[in-house]
Amino acid sequence: MxxxxxxxxxxxxxxxxxxxxxxxxxxxxxxxxxxxxxxxxxxxxxxxxxxxxxxxxxxxxxxxxxxxxxxxxxxxxxxxxxxxxxxxxxxxxxxxxxxxxxxxxxxxxxxxxxxxxxxxxxxxxxxxxxxxxxxxxxxxxxxxxxxxxxxxxxxxxxxxxxxxxxxxxxxxxxxxxxxxxxxxxxxxxxxxxxxxxxxxxxxxxxxxxxxxxxxxxxxxxxxxxxxxxxxxxxxxxxxxxxxxxxxxxxxxxxxxxxxxxPPILLGQVVQKFVDEKYYIPSDKMAKWVYLKGAKKIPRTSATGHEYVFSEGPIAFPDPWDRPGRTMLTSESTLNRSSHVICDAGTGRLRLLTPTEAERLQGFDDDWTNTGMPDRMRYFCMGNALxxxxxxxxxxxxxxxxxxxx
Known part of the structure; x- marks a missing residue:
């Protein structure tokens, strides 16, 4: 056949x-x-x-x-x-x-x-x-x-x-x-x-x-x-x-x-000394700490029912000795699900690069480096298999x- x-x-x-x-x-x-x-x-x-x-x-x-x-x-x-x-x-x-x-x-x-x-x-x-x-x-x-x-x-x-x-x-x-x-x-x-x-x-x-x-x-x-x-x-x-x-x-x-x-570990896919735009600026760090942390927030439903919304913490930064978490189309945006890692060269906290996102999905490096903006490179990887x-x-x-x- x-x-x-x-x-x-x-x-x-x-x-x-x-x-x-x-x-x-x-x-x-x-x-x-x-x-x-x-x-x-x-x-x-x-x-x-x-x-x-x-x-x-x-x-x-x-x-x-x-x-x-x-x-x-x-x-x-x-x-x-x-x-x-x-x-x-x-x-x-x-x-x-x-x-x-x-x-x-x-x-x-x-x-x-x-x-x-x-x-x-x-x-x-x-x-x-x-x-x-x-x-x-x-x-x-x-x-x-x-x-x-x-x-x-x-x-x-x-x-x-x-x-x-x-x-x-x-x-x-x-x-x-x-x-x-x-x-x-x-x-x-x-x-x-x-x-x-x-x-x-x-x-x-x-x-x-x-x-x-x-x-x-x-x-x-x-x-x-x-x-x-x-x-x-x-x-x-x-x-x-x-x-x-x-x-x-x-x-x-x-x-x-x-x-x-044995999985590929996150530390095996990270790059060193990446572009400055991927690092977390100091004025955003408190927001990242809050999003990644545990929460108990009083809320009221549309029907008037009062309850407490709670969620546990997410590792911050993401550990190198484990595989990456599930990547979403929102990767690299300021939200709880985005990966935050220590740069392998500088030790500073930063987001994944598009190339690292490709590696998490098993694509060749720069597979999506075809003229599309970074936000779409992350989006395409979040949608990929x-x-x-x-x-x-x-x-x-x-x-x-x-x-x-």
Whole structure:
């Protein structure tokens, strides 16, 4: 099977970079990256500077357009669909005769993935989302992920998922993300997995078990999902654990203990004697100390209820002997979540540089140094995935594709 990738919600190219690093023949045939409301498409420009643009099957360029307006049938054929898409409300409207059964909530990007799957029927899919996807929404836990699984089942796919903390598998950042691996029931890989039950796939023989070995697991739980996606949206609730498998609408999930590989420590990625603009000025230090410290603040809710808002302290500065904390799109701004470190040369407190942010995500140095301002470099890294996790999964994909006719 040819290794042809379609990359949706491509950002600055983390999926593509992670697979390209294997040098095992992966080829991206088309991608899409568009930031709604942005006057300048910084991420798209960065992606194109590294990889070039892609035409559709009509020889036209539609890679920097709203994906909901793109004709999915015009996307080139591919064998692996990848993408890191936003966590949104995946509820669906009731059946409409003119909408092929369901009508997804407008603006929810999952339906563009589903439409691409329906139009192109890729044998394999590898998607990324935040860890809270499995628990949303709070009033009907598990519904959103259930809608996704039902969409895959409807199209003849089996699905594995795993919440991965990148620092547990050798990366420089404590970043938990849900990875979803789906494969068509007519693939050789599906026939191979048919020899194992769900528990064996999750713990030993499946895709995720090979990419991210585990140290142990607790009691398995199972359920059968309604076949109708609207019914799933209306009634389905399930407490998904961070590892699981779905085949023929039958779901098995289990709480696992991740294996521990030595992470890259924050001290291993820091630079020395950086530009003065990254250092914390003395007149801002008191604010930083307050934001990072423990708090107990009396508050009154909109209904008049009085309560105490409290939060614990965050290490200040961030220690060198641990991996970095989860990086957000607000990195480097004056807020509680931004990293503050001791400069390796001067010993003064400062923010991360854009290059250090790239290192936390496993990108090459200066990957986003393509003309975009620093604030957008941080934003793009806060939105990105940890590239070495893609390379790990790519090694398993190489084995999977080698067995496909």
């Amino acid at each position: 040819e290794k042809q990738i379609c990359e949706l919600f491509a950002g600055v190219g983390g999926f593509r970079l992670g697979l390209n690093r294997l040098q095992s023949g992966w080829k991206t045939v088309w991608f899409s990256q568009w930031e709604p409301g942005a006057r300048t498409q910084w991420a798209f420009d960065c992606y194109v500077q590294h990889f070039g643009d892609s035409v559709d099957i009509n020889g036209e360029y539609h890679t920097c357009e709203d994906i909901s307006n793109v004709d999915k049938h015009s996307i080139p054929d591919h064998t692996l669909l990848v993408g890191g898409f936003p966590c949104q409300d995946y509820s669906v409207a009731h059946s409409l005769a003119t909408a092929e059964g369901i009508k997804g909530k407008k603006g929810v990007l999952w339906w563009d993935i589903r439409d691409t799957i329906i139009a192109k029927q890729p044998p394999f899919c590898l998607l990324e989302n935040v860890d809270r996807l499995l628990k949303s929404p709070s009033k009907q836990r598990g519904r959103d992920f259930g809608v996704m699984l039902a969409s895959f089942a409807e199209q003849g796919y089996s699905v594995e998922w795993r919440v991965v903390n990148a620092a547990q598998y050798g990366a420089a950042q404590k970043r938990r993300r849900t990875f979803i691996f789906a494969y068509k029931d007519n693939t050789a890989y599906h026939q191979k997995m048919a020899n194992f039950n769900s528990e064996e796939i999750i713990t030993e023989h499946g895709f995720m078990a090979h990419a991210f070995p585990i140290n142990g697991y607790e009691k398995f739980r199972s359920t059968v999902m309604p076949k109708d996606i609207v019914e799933v949206s209306d009634t389905f609730k399930f407490d998904f654990e961070k590892s699981g498998f779905m085949r023929n609408g039958e779901i098995t999930t289990v709480k696992i203990t991740e294996a521990e590989e 940890v590239v070495p996790m893609i390379t790990r999964m790519g090694k398993v994909l190489d084995e999977v594709f080698a067995d496909e006719p």
